[in-house]
Amino acid sequence: MSTEDFDSVRRDPDPIRRGKRATELLTTYQQRATELARLRKAAIEEAHRELGMSYTEIAGALGITKGRITQIRSTAPAAERAFFGVGPVSIGVPYRYQTTDRERPLIAAEDAETANQLEALLTALSLATSRYQIEPDRTEPPAGDTIVVCGPKSAPIGADLLSRDPALAMVEDGGRWWIEQREDGTRIGSPSDEPTPQSADVAYVARHMIDNRVIIHIAGIHGIGSRRRDALPPSASRRRVPAGRTAADVAGRASDLRRTDHHRQRTCRRPLRLVNTCESQPRSSRRWRRAPTRSS
Structure with a gap:
């Protein structure tokens, strides 16, 4: 969430409007987080396919475990989402x-x-x-x-x-x-x-x-x-x-x-x-x- 968005919600004196705006922003940023998860999965697959890297090598390059790579590949949203x-x-x-x-x-x-x-x-x-x-x-x-x-x-x-x-x-x-x-x-x-x-x-x-x-x-x-x-x-x-x-x-x-x-x-x-x-x-x-x- 940008500082401007956060501050505008926090400063809003109307509790109903503040609650509605907070809900809207939560939905928006949750959707962005989901899209980032899809992009990360796509990047892993591209590195494996185009660069010839093993998933172990990709895990090391990203600073995460190979088990986490497996989890990302199986749980991230499908490419069709885009x-x-x-x-x-x-x-x-x-x-x-x-x-x-x-x-x-x-x-x-x-x-x-x-x-x-x-x-x-x-x-x-x-x-x-x-x-x-x-x-x-x-x-x-x-x-x-x-x-x-x-x-x-x-x-x-x-x-x-x-x-x-x-x-x-x-x-x-x-x-x-x-x-x-x-x-x-x-x-x-x-x-x-x-x-x-x-x-x-x-x-x-x-x-x-x-x-x-x-x-x-x-x-x-x-x-x-x-x-x-x-x-x-x-x-x-x-x-x-x-x-x-x-x-x-x-x-x-x-x-x-x-x-x-x-x-x-x-x-x-x-x-x-x-x-x-x-x-x-x-x-x-x-x-x-x-x-x-x-x-x-």
């Missing part, structure tokens, strides 16, 4: 105003399940989480690392994040939505919208680095498309993103959708296969849940 940032990570899903017995904000059941699955995944990666709702007019994500589950039609924030992607776009044409490659205009549509519908959908997934924080953007052509957490396979997060650069990882049904390095504005040639084909349900049977009160 895909989502340092943490804590907030998870946002959109709500819409629908009229039932009266007009009220409602969250689609598919979006609620997406948030539940993401929370379980992040918890398994030792990342603290919180939830927020994306209002229909929201334009900005919250502070810190975050996951935005939102298409371009649900809120301006979805359209804004898509506009930052140099590789893919989501466009509406002919009464249906498409994922479109900007380079050549190739389009991928949802199998559920084909003349012979299939019980499947397509997910878009992007990873942005904005103001030194990670923003994961997930959008299905239909709500069901964003639900499966295997749209974020471990293999995707293992691909290295060089420090100081911004990369977007995009998902589609075709194997030649490629990862784009925003910093250099060029396309990496390794194919990215993030396919989300999952059991779907007709839009007419979509279930809705009442949106909880927005967290501050």
Whole structure:
């Protein structure tokens, strides 16, 4: 904790505000400690793999025992954690105003399940989480690392994040939505919208680095498309993103959708296969849940 943070908490005359701020900082710095543990494990493995050092030699160089090296290798967080940032990570899903017995904000059941699955995944990666709702007019994500589950039609924030992607776009044409490659205009549509519908959908997934924080953007052509957490396979997060650069990882049904390095504005040639084909349900049977009160 920085001296400034510590002093500001200690000097705050309001005990409730002081307690809340202390809790927030504890969470933030615990997450940083967890990330440092992951980085230390990665450094040990790199020294063993790239420098040819034995674990005994690494232990001596770090001033710890070989037993401690074994403990670090078995208990430190997985490398996939870095895909989502340092943490804590907030998870946002959109709500819409629908009229039932009266007009009220409602969250689609598919979006609620997406948030539940993401929370379980992040918890398994030792990342603290919180939830927020994306209002229909929201334009900005919250502070810190975050996951935005939102298409371009649900809120301006979805359209804004898509506009930052140099590789893919989501466009509406002919009464249906498409994922479109900007380079050549190739389009991928949802199998559920084909003349012979299939019980499947397509997910878009992007990873942005904005103001030194990670923003994961997930959008299905239909709500069901964003639900499966295997749209974020471990293999995707293992691909290295060089420090100081911004990369977007995009998902589609075709194997030649490629990862784009925003910093250099060029396309990496390794194919990215993030396919989300999952059991779907007709839009007419979509279930809705009442949106909880927005967290501050």
